[in-house]
Amino acid sequence: MKKLGEILASHQPFSEIVIGNAAIARAMLEAGVRVVTSYPGSPTPEIAEALNALPKESQPPYFEFSVNEKVATEVAVGASVNGHLSCTFFKSVGLNVAADTFVQLGLMELIGGMVILLGDDPGANSSQNEQDNRHYARLAYIPVFEPANAQEAYEMFKEAAALSQKRRMPVIVRLTTHVCHAKAKVRFQGWQPRPLDNTPRFDVKNGPYIPISASVFPLKRRALEKLSDVAAYADASSFNAMTDFQNGRRGVITMGAPFLSLMDALEDVTAKPDILKLGIIHPLAKEKTLAFLRQHEEVKILEELDDVLEREIKALAFEHGLPVRIIGKKDIDDWLGEYTPDKVAQVLYKTWPDLLAKDEAKGAPVASRAPRPPQLCPGCGHRSAFYAVKQALKESDITVADIGCHTLGFLPPHQMGQILLCMGHSSATASGLSLFNQERRVVAFLGDSTFFHAGIPGIINAVFNRHNLLLIIMENGTTAMTGHQDHPGVGKNANGATDAIPLRRVLDALGVTNIREVDAYQQSKLRSLVEEALLESGFKVIIAKHPCMLKLTKEMRRRGQFRGRRVTIAPTCDQQHACIAAFACPTFQRTADRQVSAHQDLCIGDGSCLQTCPTHAILAPSDSAAKGGASHD
Amino acid sequence: MTEHKFDIYITGVGGQGIGLFSEALIRAADHAGLVVGGVDTHGLAQRGGAVVSHVRIGPAYSPLIRRGCADLAISLESYEALRALQEYLADAKTLLYYDVRWQPLSVRLGKESPLTDDFIRQECLRRNIREIRVAPESLTDSRMQNTVLLGYLAKEALIPGVKLQHYEAALNDLMQGSMLEQNLALLQKIASA
Ligand code: SF4
Ligand code: SF4
Numbered sequence: 001m002k003k004l005g006e007i008l009a010s011h012q013p014f015s016e017i018v019i020g021n022a023a024i025a026r027a028m029l030e031a032g033v034r035v036v037t038s039y040p041g042s043p044t045p046e047i048a049e050a051l052n053a054l055p056k057e058s059q060p061p062y063f064e065f066s067v068n069e070k071v072a073t074e075v076a077v078g079a080s081v082n083g084h085l086s087c088t089f090f091k092s093v094g095l096n097v098a099a100d101t102f103v104q105l106g107l108m109e110l111i112g113g114m115v116i117l118l119g120d121d122p123g124a125n126s127s128q129n130e131q132d133n134r135h136y137a138r139l140a141y142i143p144v145f146e147p148a149n150a151q152e153a154y155e156m157f158k159e160a161a162a163l164s165q166k167r168r169m170p171v172i173v174r175l176t177t178h179v180c181h182a183k184a185k186v187r188f189q190g191w192q193p194r195p196l197d198n199t200p201r202f203d204v205k206n207g208p209y210i211p212i213s214a215s216v217f218p219l220k221r222r223a224l225e226k227l228s229d230v231a232a233y234a235d236a237s238s239f240n241a242m243t244d245f246q247n248g249r250r251g252v253i254t255m256g257a258p259f260l261s262l263m264d265a266l267e268d269v270t271a272k273p274d275i276l277k278l279g280i281i282h283p284l285a286k287e288k289t290l291a292f293l294r295q296h297e298e299v300k301i302l303e304e305l306d307d308v309l310e311r312e313i314k315a316l317a318f319e320h321g322l323p324v325r326i327i328g329k330k331d332i333d334d335w336l337g338e339y340t341p342d343k344v345a346q347v348l349y350k351t352w353p354d355l356l357a358k359d360e361a362k363g364a365p366v367a368s369r370a371p372r373p374p375q376l377c378p379g380c381g382h383r384s385a386f387y388a389v390k391q392a393l394k395e396s397d398i399t400v401a402d403i404g405c406h407t408l409g410f411l412p413p414h415q416m417g418q419i420l421l422c423m424g425h426s427s428a429t430a431s432g433l434s435l436f437n438q439e440r441r442v443v444a445f446l447g448d449s450t451f452f453h454a455g456i457p458g459i460i461n462a463v464f465n466r467h468n469l470l471l472i473i474m475e476n477g478t479t480a481m482t483g484h485q486d487h488p489g490v491g492k493n494a495n496g497a498t499d500a501i502p503l504r505r506v507l508d509a510l511g512v513t514n515i516r517e518v519d520a521y522q523q524s525k526l527r528s529l530v531e532e533a534l535l536e537s538g539f540k541v542i543i544a545k546h547p548c549m550l551k552l553t554k555e556m557r558r559r560g561q562f563r564g565r566r567v568t569i570a571p572t573c574d575q576q577h578a579c580i581a582a583f584a585c586p587t588f589q590r591t592a593d594r595q596v597s598a599h600q601d602l603c604i605g606d607g608s609c610l611q612t613c614p615t616h617a618i619l620a621p622s623d624s625a626a627k628g629g630a631s632h633d
Numbered sequence: 634m635t636e637h638k639f640d641i642y643i644t645g646v647g648g649q650g651i652g653l654f655s656e657a658l659i660r661a662a663d664h665a666g667l668v669v670g671g672v673d674t675h676g677l678a679q680r681g682g683a684v685v686s687h688v689r690i691g692p693a694y695s696p697l698i699r700r701g702c703a704d705l706a707i708s709l710e711s712y713e714a715l716r717a718l719q720e721y722l723a724d725a726k727t728l729l730y731y732d733v734r735w736q737p738l739s740v741r742l743g744k745e746s747p748l749t750d751d752f753i754r755q756e757c758l759r760r761n762i763r764e765i766r767v768a769p770e771s772l773t774d775s776r777m778q779n780t781v782l783l784g785y786l787a788k789e790a791l792i793p794g795v796k797l798q799h800y801e802a803a804l805n806d807l808m809q810g811s812m813l814e815q816n817l818a819l820l821q822k823i824a825s826a
Contacts, residue, residue, distance in 0.1 A: 001809035374682030
């Protein structure tokens with residue numbers, strides 16, 4: 001078996017099939033990164049997995065999952081101003097959490113260098129929006145590299161780290177979902193670890209590091225000067241390169257993954273447009289861009305998400321009085337979704353209808369039957385909790401979702417959670433919903449990892465300002481949605497054992513006095529606790545606890561302890577289908593003649609469904625034989 | 634080195650181990666000396682949603698296959714096999730699927746009718762697609778279903794240039810110990826059946 005960590009730590013040059021995220025981990029070793037911080041979020045957690053797989057002898061960087069993205073950024077800044085090359089990474093919307101810190105970074109002399117890896121998510125594959133973080137880079141005067149594939153991710157990370165160290169400035173490497181996850185054979189260079197230098201080099205003489213009133217201006221001037229130096233560097237960089245098809249009439253300026261889609265979409269085209277692919281996308285390589293604009297009569301700006309590049313290039317052409325026709329986005333569709341090969345073919349067809357056969361540009365999704373949205377796992381405690389909570393609520397009550405696996409509760413049949421903004425919003429949004437509201441009771445949900453990440457201020461506010469709501473904390477002992485990372489309540493961190501910070505004790509200390517706790521599998525108890533709590537006024541908390549069953553069963557399988565137990569359906573089943581229609585464990589299958597069976601690949605035998613059957617026809621694994629239950633596979 | 638492109642579209646349901654399956658395919662193609670790449674598109678789908686993996690052999694740029702352009706569609710589950718067939722497989726190509734069914738919610742709720750044995754067959758006939766349906770076997774671990782499919786890929790030589798020894802080498806890259814032995818034995822049994 002090939003061990004990823006050992007391969008990535010090789011001193012010799014090698015080639016290996018890896019995803020972009022793993023290629024980045026190797027680049028960190030070669031670049032000499034000392035400190036890496038993160039908060040888990042798709043599409044980036046595999047970077048942490050690759051780092052954690054590195055053998056200790058390879059001197060991997062110090063790594064931590066911090067409490068949230070803002071804290072992760074600050075830890076990396078602290079390391080950098082002390083002389084260590086650092087890196088922080090997180091998902092697209094994580095930058096919103098980090099923004100208060102992030103926007104200051106350009107003003108700081110980061111003597112060790114610092115790379116910020118952003119996992120943007122065009123197509124909103126696993127995010128609540130598809131925000132284009134290039135806007136933030138402009139706001140904060142920070143350069144951006146954008147790789148198109150795993151090979152470039154590896155190379156650009158190293159280049160970004162070198163630039164950051166040299167200019168003592170933050171540099172962004174912007175990844176997108178299918179760059180993070182794309183697998184390909186990457187050619188890695190050889191590497192010899194350098195001797196470690198732990199000297200604390202923090203010195204106010206490198207600053208000032210206190211940006212207050214008048215001192216802001218020299219710092220801002222310095223940030224802008226650095227950025228304009230990087231523009232010259234971008235003009236010289238081979239990452240900004242032209243693919244020359246000898247087409248004097250038409251050209252395309254693009255970057256990142258859309259470049260790859262463009263090459264595929266042009267496969268059968270004979271008169272291919274020339275292509276300028278930008279690898280450093282901010283600041284703009286002006287000379288190269290101008291030269292390209294001068295060489296063509298028409299230039300299409302092919303850009304995923306927003307029109308950042310389009311505006312800048314149009315302004316540049318105007319300033320230089322160029323006659324070139326610049327074609328940007330044509331309609332709102334061009335702002336939406338990932339620029340896959342199909343999407344790019346559509347965009348090209350709208351731009352130059354003669355270029356592609358209409359047929360080539362179709363790509364419209366076939367409406368397919370039986371959609372299969374994600375759902376809570378078999379045996380998930382959240383399902384039990386939602387099933388019970390729903391029974392305690394009235395149709396008119398308002399439920400507020402938060403981020404995590406439990407967000408999936410908004411789907412049928414539970415439909416628990418009617419509004420969602422971002423991590424940790426639920427208590428505060430629910431507080432607002434409760435104002436002047438006597439008739440409709442307000443219930444908020446929150447996961448435990450999210451509680452520590454951004455949930456606490458909303459809770460403090462609810463206590464402080466005496467809001468009237470019920471908060472149900474769904475505690476599953478992990479950060480489940482992103483692949484089961486530990487959080488501060490667990491007693492483990494990325495490096496081993498640590499002191500657990502029990503959620504209950506935090507609530508007590510915050511002054512929450514109305515708290516109830518229950519195992520989420522105890523459905524009737526949870527139901528009556530919700531009913532009880534909703535009769536009381538003020539801020540109430542119920543902690544509905546059950547370990548994440550996917551994590552638990554995975555660990556049991558790994559240790560060889562998992563026994564294929566499953567429930568069976570007794571002949572007494574009178575086909576009320578409550579197990580399917582109200583509880584909805586994916587295990588329950590239905591035949592054409594309305595019979596129900598428990599799927600043998602799916603059921604984990606935990607029995608949380610037993611209580612939901614009005615005729616008690618679901619038999620626990622141990623009871624099945626005794627009561628003569630039949631299994632229909 | 635291949636000159637011809639060969640695009641493989643793989644579907645399944647979160648939890649079936651599609652990531653390991655497509656990694657095995659990519660590694661097998663690499664062991665066969667082919668240029669290969671791909672991507673798993675999982676998103677939130679690890680929680681029992683539809684999962685998809687693209688594998689591209691030959692001179693391709695994007696890791697993503699275009700709709701209606703796949704040379705081979707492989708599904709670990711029957712409802713997803715139908716979806717792969719309708720959305721990504723080109724006419725007159727091949728569909729390989731393991732006929733296990735994890736009903737989508739709409740079917741379980743009775744809002745859509747369950748898939749019938751005939752439905753996929755008719756659709757394949759209509760579009761001149763070769764249908765290879767693999768009937769479920771009894772296995773100690775349901776995730777070995779994926780190895781059964783690898784066995785069929787080898788037996789029927791469904792990926793040009795990739796042979797049994799390449800699939801074996803891929804499993805060797807990805808597994809060890811008794812898990813490796815069991816899967817190799819299953820692969821060889823099916824491939825030589
Ligand atoms: S991963 Fe865990 S918490 Fe998330 S849906 Fe599955 S069992 Fe529930
Ligand atoms: S025992 Fe089986 S059917 Fe019941 S909730 Fe658990 S996984 Fe679902």
